[in-house]
Amino acid sequence: MSVRIADEAARVFADPSAYADEARLHAAMTHLRAHAPVSWVDVEGYRPFWAITKHADIMAIERDNAVFTNSPRPVLTTAEGDAQQAAMGVSTLIHMDDPQHRKIRSIGADWFRPKAMRALKVRVDELARDFVDQMFRRGGECDFVQEVAVNFPLYVIMSLLGIPESDFARMLTYTQELFGSDDTELQRGATMEERGLALFDMFTYFNEITAARRAQPTEDLASAIANARIDGEPLSDIDTVSYYLIVATAGHDTTSATISGGLHALIEHPDQLHRLQREPALLPLAVEEMIRWVTPVKEFMRTAQRDTVVRGVPIAAGESVLLSYPSGNRDEDVFTDPFTFDVGRDPNKHVAFGYGVHFCLGAALARMEINSFYAELLPRLTSVELAGTAEHTATIFVGGLKHLPIRYALTG
Incomplete structure (x- = not known):
């Protein structure tokens, strides 16, 4: 029988404010990797879980998807939040396990394959140019998060889905409220x-949208989802809406966090900004470093289906583990100088997109969007600096900067 001594540092995983204070967060994670890499967390308001902080353990758990399943607890929420989601019947890809996961994932898979990405790149490049042009017209100062970073990937994913532009602002509000539910500035309400x-x-x-696409199919991803069949049967209403939900939210919030966090990192490391401008061939590596540095998805949960062991620590059947991606992406055993932002980092085996069967469906699209944006911005950027305080979202799931006031100069 294992003795479960909760390390106080592990409480950060259930503290939304910790993710808005990166120094505090990473200090706690660094301590845990060294002293309690598998740590018991028992915090009021949450069901207990084990926090997994080492890169190798995160990958091993993701690889062993028969023992560690997404269901019934795919993300960390409060006990009340767990009950509410169960009552609503939310069933996105992150809630599913094989074989259902494999079948449902296949509905949108072709839309995110390399061939589809090549076809979409023209539109993504056009949008990148448009948003950098907007920065130029603003006259040299903006809140980069709210005026640029959240909108560029939103336009991409909404266009892919076929959502009318008149509804983009509404969708942005919904997703910010959903992922910012722990942040007093972004949340819908107090209860x-x-x-x-x-x-x-x-x-x-x-x-x-489902009703409209079933009545009159169109050539977009929304229509593919609405009219999909699994084993000869149409998706249920809840499965259809859940698919839209994961594409619409994960398809832009994570990318916007990386774009804004990437610029913040370049501002804080001007030597890396100048290096990247001198050596534009480094951009694909820089994109991966931005993704590692920001790690917009903070965690996913898995539940053990039988008694097992992680790094010598017994995990009982039915117990949950939290996979801490920010911690895995600063693991000293994997990354040389992990707290150094290096636009030429190679190799860069980050786990920001997950691993195994649940590897992010939209990873190729996210990489392309970030690449396209910076390929447009960097040659035109002659100066950039902070014009205020950068602020992070309070969250325990998905997030990044919510404000990045900058002062800059761009060529036309």
């Missing part, structure tokens, strides 16, 4: 019921 309305509103909206 769990009020915050749940953002999810309910998204469900209502996408139910209308």
Whole structure:
């Protein structure tokens, strides 16, 4: 029988404010990797779990998807939040395990393969140019997160889905409320019921999209989802809406966090900005470093289906583990100088997109968007600096900067 001594540092994983204070967060994670890489976390308001902080253990758990399943607890939320999601019947790809996961994932897989990405690149490059042009017209100062970074990937993923541009602002509000439910600036309201309305509103909206696409199919991803069949049967309403939900939210919030966090890193490391401008061939490596540095998805959960052991620590059947991606991406055993932002880092075996069967469906699109944006911005950027305080979202799931006031000069 194992003795479960909770390390106080591990409480950060259930503290949204910790993710808004990167110095505090990474200090705690560094301590845990060295002293308690598999740590028991028992915090009021949450069901207990084990925190996994080492890169190798995260990958091993993701690889062993028969023993460690996504269901019934795919992400960390409060005990009340767990109950609310179960009552609503949310069933996205991150809630599923094989064989259902494999079948449902296949619906959108072709839309994110290299051939589809090549076809989409022209549109992505056009949008990148448009948003950098908008920065130029703003006259040299903006909140880069709110005026640029959240909108560029939003336009890409909404265009892919076939959502009308008149609804883009509404979708942005919904997703910010959903992922910012722990942040007093972004959340819908103070109570769990009020915050749940953002999810309910998204469900209502996408139910209308489903009905429209089934009545009149179109050549977009929304139509492919609405008219998909699994084993000869159409998707249920909840599965259809859940698919829209994961594409619409994960398809832009994570990318916007990386684009804004990437610029913040370049501002804080001007030598790396100048290096990248001198050596534009480094951009693909720089994109991977931005993704590692920001790690917008903070965690996923897995639940043990039988008694097992992780790094010598017994994990009982039915117990949950939290996979800490920011910690894995600063693991000293994997990354040389992990707290150094290096646009030429190679190799860069980050786990920001997950690993194994649940590797991010939209990884290729995210990489292309970040690459396209910086390929447009960097040759035109002659100076950039902070014009205020950079602020991070309070979250325990997905997030990054919510404000990045900058002062800059661009060529036309």
